[in-house]
Amino acid sequence: MMSFMFAIIRRDLLLVMRYPAEMLNPLMFFVLVVALFPLGISPEASLLSQVAAGIVWVAALLATLLALDILFKADFADGSLEQLLMAHQPTWILVLAKVIVHWLISGLPLVLLSPLVASMLFLPAEALPTLMFSLLVGTPTLSLFGAVGAALVTGVKNAGMLISLLVLPLYIPVLIFGTGAVAAAAQGLPVSGYLAYMAAMLIFALMITPWAAAMALKVGQMQG
Amino acid sequence: MYFTSFEQFINMNGHGFYVWLSYACFALLVVTNIWVAQQRHRRLRKQIKSRLGRSAKV
Amino acid sequence: MSWFDNWHLPKWFYQMASPKWFYDFGARLQPWFAGLALILISWGLVWGLLYAPADYQQGNSFRIIYVHVPAAILGQSLFLFMAVAGAIGLIWKIKVAFMVARSATLVGASFTALALITGAVWGKPTWGTYWVWDARLTSTLILLFLYTGVMALNQAIPDRSVAGRATAILAIIGSINIPIIKYSVDWWNTLHQPSTFTLTSKPSMPPEMYIPLLLMVIGCYCFCAWLIMQRTRNEILDQERQSSWVARYLED
Structure with a gap:
């Protein structure tokens, strides 16, 4: 079971490595969206520092959302998804492997890059560790819920807009607690409560989403 | 009866516009929902009947 | 879902799974719900608009x-x-359950939209603006987004049985998330807007105020029952148009 999972992770990562530009896309998108806000609002430090946490989190939400396409689409198109579903392995293992790949490509780079973009938005330095940590706990939850959306729209044409309609409402609690944690850290308040809620959401997502995405993949396979 | 005159009932101490707008939206929702469901029912019956009629002739 | 196969459920449960049975059942039940809805809603409206006292604030x-x-x-x-109808459909593989879920979607979405509109209209005389990021209004807005997602997914998949299953999964995930969303929005709201005046949190309403409210709530439930049955029966006619019983029903 574990070897099946690692085999898929290795295969998908190798596929992504072949087109390194694809790996950089979510990251560039993230930086680009963040850069739009000073241009759209004002370059003033006092204003930007207040909204910095919200901007970084919203940009992270959108970046992980746009990367959801890589989860199942290519495998569905070339028929290998059907083969993987017929393998004598539980489907949720496949989902989990795909989610890990998605997070390694879209979530982890954002976590690593977030201090840089946050300081460009004048987020107080003492809030930076909290921002990184909240993203570290929050982005896997985004990938997990995103997997359900991506699994539901396999086989649907022009699914880009549809998937955001399905997934974004589910992202709202993560956004609220993530920005709440950073805001609390900026004011010097304790943040462990927020992070505990985010960790609880991650565990909860781990319990329900692989099952739901696996079911959705099997339903999508009926089409055709 | 809370109101003493019909004008008072319509005006609702200056809040008439808001109250009546809300109730109008409610009425609109109920009526539209009923109308859409009935219309679809009628159209479906008609469609299926005409198809049956055609297949009977053949 | 093999462990469900050994369950023995009451006979009516399996009967309900038959489209023809549900079509007849709905036809028999609908007049009752229509009558009840008419009586309760008009009673509630007259009482609420004419006889209930005005609020002191x-x-x-x-x-x-x-x-x-x-x-x-x-x-x-x-x-x-x-979500429950969808889950029943998924677990026991019942086509009618998916039709019921599909019929309920637009009805629920329209009532959610009505709650938003009336909330905004109510906000104007109470808060001075049509929109305030009040906890209740915000979570209602998110609920409308969830409905939109379900409807969009339903529209996007042409195959009815696939669409039914897919939307059922989405509705289940959404309804599991609703408490979390509500909690987080409430919490976000207290953080950003301490102690705003909420619309409907009255500690104690006198009976002449809440009985009409109760009548309206039950009346609206009856109306929705009628409407969902009508929409489900339309759906049955649409999807079962090839079957012989539909032909027999429409011939006379």
């Missing part, structure tokens, strides 16, 4: 409660209803 704009609260309750419970 909000005056007569308080009367909006008699449409706002039923709409909000229906919007929420129909989402749950949709």
Whole structure:
């Protein structure tokens, strides 16, 4: 079971490595969206520092959302998804492997890059560790819920807009607690409560989403 | 009866516009929902009947 | 789902799974719900608009409660209803359950939209603006987004049985998330807007105020029952148009 999972992770990562530009896309998108806000609002430090946490989190939400396409689409198109579903392995293992790949490509780079973009938005330095940590706990939850959306729209044409309609409402609690944690850290308040809620959401997502995405993949396979 | 005159009932101490707008939206929702469901029912019956009629002739 | 196969459920449960049985059952039940809805809603409306006293703080704009609260309750419970119907369809592979869930979607969404509109209209005389990021209004807005997602997915998949299953999964995930969303929005709201005046949190309403509200809520439930049955029966006619019983029904 574990070897099946690692085999898929290795295969998908190798596929992504072949087109390194694809790996950089979510990251560039993230930086680009963040850069739009000073241009759209004002370059003033006092204003930007207040909204910095919200901007970084919203940009992270959108970046992980746009990367959801890589989860199942290519495998569905070339028929290998059907083969993987017929393998004598539980489907949720496949989902989990795909989610890990998605997070390694879209979530982890954002976590690593977030201090840089946050300081460009004048987020107080003492809030930076909290921002990184909240993203570290929050982005896997985004990938997990995103997997359900991506699994539901396999086989649907022009699914880009549809998937955001399905997934974004589910992202709202993560956004609220993530920005709440950073805001609390900026004011010097304790943040462990927020992070505990985010960790609880991650565990909860781990319990329900692989099952739901696996079911959705099997339903999508009926089409055709 | 809370109101003493019909004008008072319509005006609702200056809040008439808001109250009546809300109730109008409610009425609109109920009526539209009923109308859409009935219309679809009628159209479906008609469609299926005409198809049956055609297949009977053949 | 093999462990469910050994369950023995009451006979009516399996009967309900038959489209023909549900079509007849609905036809028999519908007049009752229509009558009840008509009586309860008109009773509630007359009482609420004419006889209920005005609120001591909000005056007569308080009367909006008699449409706002039923709409909000229906919007929420129909989402749950949709998820339960979808789950029944997924577990026992019942086609009619998916049709019921599909029929409930637009009804629930329209009631949620009504709750938002009446909430905004009520906000104007109470808060001075049509929109305030009040906890209840915000979570109603998110609920409407969830409905939109379900409807969009339903539209996007041409195959009815695949669409039914896919939307059922989405509705289940959404309804599991609703408590989390509600909690986080409440919490976000207290953080950003301490102690704003909420529309409907009255500690104690006198009976002449809440009995009409109760009548309206139950009346709206009956109306939705009627409407969902009608829409499900339409759906049955549409999807079963090839079967012989439909032909027999429409011949006379």
